[in-house]
Every structure is written in structure tokens, then in C-alpha cells.
Amino acid sequence: MPSGEEEAARAFYEGLLGLREVPKPTHLAARGGCWFEGQGVKIHLGVEAEFRPARKAHPGLLVRDLSSLIERLEDAGFRTMIDEPLDGYDRRYVSDPFGNRLELMERR
Template sequence: MPVEAPDHVQLAMPPGGEDAARRFYAGLLGIPEVPKPAHLAERGGCWFERGALKIHLGAEQDFRPVRKAHPAFLVTDLDALIASLADAGFTSIEDEPLEGYDRRYVTDPFGNRIELMQPCGAAMMIDDSASGSAE
């Protein structure tokens, strides 16, 4: 039986980091928080979900951030998101080009690596349609 699709991404955070997670994932990345099932909520952590995008953060006593492995999120306006993150004190890092994408890395409040990706030309296509020009 083949794997069909990912269901969610689980990242770790230190115990008590829920408020910082909410500010980053819901506030800056715009992924709404959803309630954890009661029997799991007792463990701490928080879940953020919008449609098929599901990021779960679990509290880990002996927490260490993930610096290489990472989730990658598709975004619609990378420049604006990077500016918002910078205003909130999060520095982005450029990496080797990846054909077809503009991308940056940022770390969440706990040091976990996050990749933000925008298909090349996506912003231009939005700008072109807004100006009424046709190709």
C-alpha cells in the first residue's frame, strides 16, 4: 500500500513556548491555530492548520532545534513576508538558487529551520493582471 500524501508536519519546541509559536505561526505566517484534542493538549504544544497545511508543534523536554531538516512553505508574496518577519526581528537567509523559485530560510522562535518558497514570476503575474496588461 503506497503512501498517499502527507497529513501534517510535526516540529518540536521547548515547554512553555506556545505564545511564541502563536506569534510566529499564526501572527506572522498567517496559519490559524486550531484546538488540539483534549488528551493531547495536556502535553503542551499547539497546532496550526489551514486546509491541507497542518503544522503541529509539540513540547519536548530535552528540546534541540532542527537546523537542517525543515518544512518548506509555498507563499504568494515572499518579499512582503520577509519584510514582515524582519520587522518582527526574524532574519532571512538566502541559499543556492533553485530553478523556478525565489526562496529564503528563516528560523522559527525556537531555532527550527523553515523554508519559504515562491514560484518565480508569481508576483509579476499578479502585477500584470492588476495593471490590465495581457500577454
């Protein structure tokens, strides 16, 4: 993530995705960034001076109630994208505030 964008990260990952922010270890906190956790998932966003978003490589997050999450994201201005079907899942892609790609998947 870009330097100084922790509030945007919190608004997206905590506010929209429902993950909770956890404190970074003291020796890493000075570097900036945010860590988030949810049931069975940990996402660590580190700061890069010459940040470039991950537009192809991405985490896949298993979610519940994908349709409500899509609505919440789109109401907040985040466009979700449909891709080719994947057996057993409904899914969408979304980019975080920094352009990093995330796959949101719900089991059928």
C-alpha cells in the same frame, strides 16, 4: 518546541506566517504545544523536555508574496537567509522562535 512557549509559537506561526491555530485533540492538549493550519499545510509543534531545534531538516512552505513576508519577518526581528537558487522558485530560510529552520518558497 520548548515547554511553556506557546505564546511565542502563536506570535510567529499565526501572527507572522498567517496560519490559524486549531485546537489539539483533548487527549493531546495536556502535553502542551500548538497546532496550526493554512491552505494545504498543517504544522504540529510538540513539546520536548530536552528540546533541540531542527536546524537542517525543515519543512518547505509555499507562500504568496514572499517579499512582503520577508519584510514582516525581518521587521519582527527574524533574519531571513538566501541559499542556492532553486529552479522555478524564489526562496528564503528563516528560523522560528525556537531555532527550527523553515524554507519559504514562492513560485516564479
